Amino acid sequence: MQELKALEAEADPGRVAKMAGYHKADRLYLGVSSQAIEALVAGWRAERDLAGRVALAARLWVTDIHEARIAAAKLLTQARMPDDGEVWRLITLWAGDFDSLAISDSAMIAAQKRLLAEPARLDQLEPWTRDANPWKRRAALTGTLPWAKMNHPKPADLAIRERILAWAADLADDGEWPIQKAIADWLYHLSKRDSDRARAFLDEYGARMKPFARREAARRITT
Numbered sequence: 747m748q749e750l751k752a753l754e755a756e757a758d759p760g761r762v763a764k765m766a767g768y769h770k771a772d773r774l775y776l777g778v779s780s781q782a783i784e785a786l787v788a789g790w791r792a793e794r795d796l797a798g799r800v801a802l803a804a805r806l807w808v809t810d811i812h813e814a815r816i817a818a819a820k821l822l823t824q825a826r827m828p829d830d831g832e833v834w835r836l837i838t839l840w841a842g843d844f845d846s847l848a849i850s851d852s853a854m855i856a857a858q859k860r861l862l863a864e865p866a867r868l869d870q871l872e873p874w875t876r877d878a879n880p881w882k883r884r885a886a887l888t889g890t891l892p893w894a895k896m897n898h899p900k901p902a903d904l905a906i907r908e909r910i911l912a913w914a915a916d917l918a919d920d921g922e923w924p925i926q927k928a929i930a931d932w933l934y935h936l937s938k939r940d941s942d943r944a945r946a947f948l949d950e951y952g953a954r955m956k957p958f959a960r961r962e963a964a965r966r967i968t969t
Contacts, residue, residue, distance in 0.1 A: 747805060749790060753813050756782040769812065771846040778813040787820045800832050807840060812849070819852035825859050834860045834867065841874065844881035847924065854889040862892055865906060875913045880922040886913060887928040894935040907936075911947055918954040926959035933963035941967050 753776060761777030769775070791799060799821045806818040818840075822833050837857045844850035861867050874886040893899070893907045914929045937944035945967050952960045 747809075749786070749802060749806065749817075750809060750811070750814060752786055753778055753783070753811070753817065756786070765812065769846045769848055771812070771849070773810050773812055775812045780816075783813055783817050783820065787817050790817075791821060796827060796829070797832070800836060804836060807836075807843075815849045816852050819849070819856050822856040823859060824856075825862075827860075827863070830860050830863060834864075838870065841882050841885055842879070844879060844885055846881070850881045850885050851888050854885045857885070857889040858892050861889055865902075868906065868909065872913065875917060880920075880924050883917065883920065883922070884924040884928045887917075887925075887932050891932060891935060894932050895939065897939055907943075911943075914947070915951050918951040921956065926956045927962075929955060930959040930962035934965055937963070937966040 756776070756778045758777035758779070761779075762775045765775045765777060790802060794802065803818040803821040806814040806821070809815075822837065827833060833856070837853055837860065840853050841850075844853070861871070868890070871886050871889060874882050877883055887910070890906075890910045893903060893910055896903055896907075899907060910932070914932060917925050917929060920926070933944045933947060936947075944963065948955075948960065948963060948967070952963070955963070
């Protein structure tokens with residue numbers, strides 16, 4: 747695959763050990779910088795229509811190379827798409843493979859755009875909060891971050907926000923680091939827009955969260 751060869755051409759063996767230690771997932775690392783991945787993806791995106799980008803993303807993902815999976819997710823990150831059904835299907839298929847923060851969060855940034863385009867997809871996301879894979883449970887929260895970040899949510903958005911906060915409440919006892927970090931990040935972003943609602947959540951459920959997560963969630967909340 748010529749795209750994989752292009753990634754390999756940007757490899758920096760001196761970065762590999764550090765990356766493997768940081769990401770803590772057992773796969774091949776090339777040591778390619780984020781900037782180089784972005785530049786390559788920009789070129790691949792310009793050369794292809796949506797169907798071509800989906801096909802390339804699928805091929806890159808199955809290599810199980812760290813940088814290839816990051817690139818695959820970036821290929822599908824786009825606000826407006828004429829027909830995004832295959833993009834959504836591919837992202838949900840990938841979710842079973844999530845095993846590290848960088849890869850799962852990159853994929854869910856792409857998913858955020860598709861959820862905003864069709865909020866009914868939250869029905870498919872909700873079962874992820876009960877999945878055996880902690881990274882997939884985390885993905886349910888990272889994928890819905892736009893609703894924590896809205897400055898002027900409409901009534902329908904506020905209802906969605908409450909639905910996701912209910913997911914977070916159900917996960918508050920989940921001691922896995924990825925979950926606690928996701929709850930903390932969700933509440934932190936919410937506190938920038940609605941500190942009262944974030945404070946109310948912490949008042950009710952904060953005692954069930956890990957201390958570090960409570961602290962991170964409350965960074966913007968004043969007493």
